[in-house]
Amino acid sequence: MKISTSTRPVFRVSRWVAAVSLLSGLAWAADFPQRVESAKRSAAQGLGKAEIPLLKRRPGPGMSAVAGVLARKFSQSAAPITTRGRSKTQTHRNRVRIAGDGWALQVYGDGTKARYRNSAYLDRYASHARPVGQRLSESRLEALGRQFIREHLQDAVVLGANEALVPFFTEFQIGGGGPTKAGAPMIEEQVVANTVVFSRAVNGTDVVGPGSKIAITFANDEKAVGFDFDWPAYEPAGKTQRVVPLPEIQKRLQELGSAKTDSPGVKVERFECGYFDAGLTRRDSDTLIQAGCFVHTSARRIVDQAAYSQDPSSGHILAAFVDAIPAGDPVEPDKRWRQAAKLLGIAPTVREVRPPERKRYPIPKP
Amino acid sequence: MRLARQFRLTIPFAAATFLLATAGSLAVARFGTECQEDYQNSWQDGLDYVWERCSAFNDELDDTDTKVYYYNLVGAKSWWESANDQLGMETVNLLYACTHGGGWSTKSVWAMWDQNQFAESPNMRLGDESYGLSIFSTYSCETMKFNDGKMWTRMGPIMRGGLRYATGSHDKVYDGITTDETGEDYADNLQDGDTIKYAWKDGNSDWATSQDITVMATGSNKSNCESRRDGMKWQNYTSYGRLRDGQIGWYCYWYWNNL
Numbered sequence: 001m002k003i004s005t006s007t008r009p010v011f012r013v014s015r016w017v018a019a020v021s022l023l024s025g026l027a028w029a030a031d032f033p034q035r036v037e038s039a040k041r042s043a044a045q046g047l048g049k050a051e052i053p054l055l056k057r058r059p060g061p062g063m064s065a066v067a068g069v070l071a072r073k074f075s076q077s078a079a080p081i082t083t084r085g086r087s088k089t090q091t092h093r094n095r096v097r098i099a100g101d102g103w104a105l106q107v108y109g110d111g112t113k114a115r116y117r118n119s120a121y122l123d124r125y126a127s128h129a130r131p132v133g134q135r136l137s138e139s140r141l142e143a144l145g146r147q148f149i150r151e152h153l154q155d156a157v158v159l160g161a162n163e164a165l166v167p168f169f170t171e172f173q174i175g176g177g178g179p180t181k182a183g184a185p186m187i188e189e190q191v192v193a194n195t196v197v198f199s200r201a202v203n204g205t206d207v208v209g210p211g212s213k214i215a216i217t218f219a220n221d222e223k224a225v226g227f228d229f230d231w232p233a234y235e236p237a238g239k240t241q242r243v244v245p246l247p248e249i250q251k252r253l254q255e256l257g258s259a260k261t262d263s264p265g266v267k268v269e270r271f272e273c274g275y276f277d278a279g280l281t282r283r284d285s286d287t288l289i290q291a292g293c294f295v296h297t298s299a300r301r302i303v304d305q306a307a308y309s310q311d312p313s314s315g316h317i318l319a320a321f322v323d324a325i326p327a328g329d330p331v332e333p334d335k336r337w338r339q340a341a342k343l344l345g346i347a348p349t350v351r352e353v354r355p356p357e358r359k360r361y362p363i364p365k366p
Numbered sequence: 367m368r369l370a371r372q373f374r375l376t377i378p379f380a381a382a383t384f385l386l387a388t389a390g391s392l393a394v395a396r397f398g399t400e401c402q403e404d405y406q407n408s409w410q411d412g413l414d415y416v417w418e419r420c421s422a423f424n425d426e427l428d429d430t431d432t433k434v435y436y437y438n439l440v441g442a443k444s445w446w447e448s449a450n451d452q453l454g455m456e457t458v459n460l461l462y463a464c465t466h467g468g469g470w471s472t473k474s475v476w477a478m479w480d481q482n483q484f485a486e487s488p489n490m491r492l493g494d495e496s497y498g499l500s501i502f503s504t505y506s507c508e509t510m511k512f513n514d515g516k517m518w519t520r521m522g523p524i525m526r527g528g529l530r531y532a533t534g535s536h537d538k539v540y541d542g543i544t545t546d547e548t549g550e551d552y553a554d555n556l557q558d559g560d561t562i563k564y565a566w567k568d569g570n571s572d573w574a575t576s577q578d579i580t581v582m583a584t585g586s587n588k589s590n591c592e593s594r595r596d597g598m599k600w601q602n603y604t605s606y607g608r609l610r611d612g613q614i615g616w617y618c619y620w621y622w623n624n625l
Contacts, residue, residue, distance in 0.1 A: 030624035097558060104558065119564055123596055135625065168573075172625050177591060177618030180518055180584075187588075197573050210544050210572040228573060258541065259411055269538075270576065278543060279572060296576055298507075298538055299411055303482060307470065313514070314470035317477050317484070318507035319411045322542030322575050337543060338414070352417035353424070355401060358437040358445060358454070 032167035038206050042273040046246040054237040055289035059110050066111030067096040080121040080225045112232040113280040118225045125219045129190035135172050141196035142167045145216045148224050157231050168199040194218045208294035211277025230279050237288045241328040249293055249327050256339040258321035259297045269296035276324050287334040291327035395431045398458040399424055402439035402465045402479050409481040415546040416464045423462050423549030430557050434458050439479045446485035452495035460501040467506030474509035474520040487520050493528030500603050503533040510534040510580040518617050525584050528608035533566040536621050537578035544575050556600035563620055582619040584609050591618040
């Protein structure tokens with residue numbers, strides 16, 4: 001059942017905004033200051049602009065062309081990011097994969113999205129794991145990431161006029177474990193990979209969602225071992241979109257979001273507004289890049305009151321949702337974006353097969 | 367004459383042996399998928415993108431392997447637990463499932479469609495019946511939680527049956543527009559020959575959604591565990607022998623976290 005917010009007391013909106021602000025400040029130590037500021041602005045003002053110029057994506061040169069360029073670029077590299085030696089190329093419906101000895105390069109669709117991994121190097125280097133407290137710092141990762149992009153991805157990651165590369169967050173691959181003996185302690189956790197993620201701002205407005213993201217992964221020796229980018233070139237679409245104020249965005253979130261943010265046990269984990277780009281493989285290629293808020297929520301539901309009463313860390317089910325809420329008016333049509341389609345009253349494109357109930361038939365023996 | 371006869375007998379035998387060995391390593395594997403998008407009387411929040419995630423996983427992986435079943439979680443508790451798992455999960459090599467989850471002090475739980483029903487890890491033991499499940503992949507929150515030091519308490523009962531690998535989340539994995547292709551991407555990565563750890567990690571990441579990804583394996587000791595955790599692929603997992611009960615001396619995991 002959808003709850004209309006039109007008659008809801010204003011104090012609920014205020015409480016919600018305060019809760020989002022508090023969470024943004026506390027929960028995300030990995031976020032760069034720019035992301036923290038953006039989250040605060042989103043919680044207080046939404047996009048913080050009355051209107052934005054709509055953008056359109058310039059189609060890329062194609063996955064085969066970009067794969068060829070990247071493969072040639074790294075073909076002589078003695079560094080872990082390399083395409084040296086023998087390799088095999090496979091072309092799938094929507095991606096090209098070039099794989100060599102322990103490494104793989106994949107380029108998708110029109111060539112604006114790619115992924116490279118040298119997992120063999122990372123695995124070999126795992127013996128140089130270090131305690132979590134000694135992981136590469138945020139500032140060091142930002143510097144290393146910017147340097148790598150400047151030196152190696154300048155052709156693929158192009159910044160247009162009035163665009164900025166914005167450090168977004170850091171992520172780490174961490175290993176642990178322990179003896180299975182009852183009561184045995186876990187071993188100290190160790191870091192083996194350090195990733196820095198960048199996003200983009202256009203005319204000071206952040207791009208939220210998987211589009212406009214670059215991630216560079218470094219081993220502990222500070223050598224890059226992998227990268228991802230989903231980075232189309234944007235250009236003005238020649239028209240502007242009015243941005244709805246925060247209370248209207250919040251109303252849309254209540255109506256279109258997966259969890260009601262004012263119901264018990266629900267937390268807004270992230271609330272980030274800007275241009276929404278769903279990423280290459282999820283974009284409706286005919287639509288424009290428009291205003292939206294990217295919202296992470298979680299819901300902790302108590303399902304076993306007795307277990308919960310005995311131990312507050314038990315008795316629950318945890319749910320997590322990420323919703324993209326349109327923040328423009330009028331909303332531009334986008335069949336792949338369910339919330340946008342719903343606001344416009346059009347049927348979204350959904351490709352799914354619903355499973356049946358289990359049948360009780362005899363299973364063949366192995 | 368004797369030599370010629372021996373030659374005639376030996377060559378076909380050797381060829382047959384080679385073919386059998388090759389067939390073993392390239393064998394088409396069996397997988398099953400169990401997913402739930404809505405719940406009886408809305409006892410849990412709906413997960414609007416589950417059918418897309420799961421059907422895309424099926425579409426991709428059944429290009430190379432055999433989809434044995436695709437079911438929802440109506441009345442599924444007993445099929446997940448030891449009562450009937452020999453007729454469910456144990457009939458496939460890999461299980462992919464999407465539903466809500468939870469990590470309690472003494473157990474991991476997965477929500478079923480039926481109101482107030484969840485599969486509970488102490489009632490689960492996988493890998494020792496029928497074909498024997500090898501890889502247990504659940505897109506569910508918190509079931510592979512470790513930060514309270516009780517991961518083995520929760521997951522041990524499942525792994526002790528000889529299950530080779532588990533993939534999941536130590537905290538949150540999100541349902542939404544940007545994660546509806548995570549099943550397809552996981553299947554792609556498995557088919558490409560990525561190690562299971564990176565197939566799961568890369569399949570579930572998009573650098574915008576704050577996914578908390580975890581994988582785990584078991585070993586006789588630390589180095590054995592890490593070798594199994596880091597080396598297993600969809601193409602080679604059978605070359606890692608099953609470890610059961612007292613053979614398991616160590617558990618090990620990777621996770622990826624925003625820090």
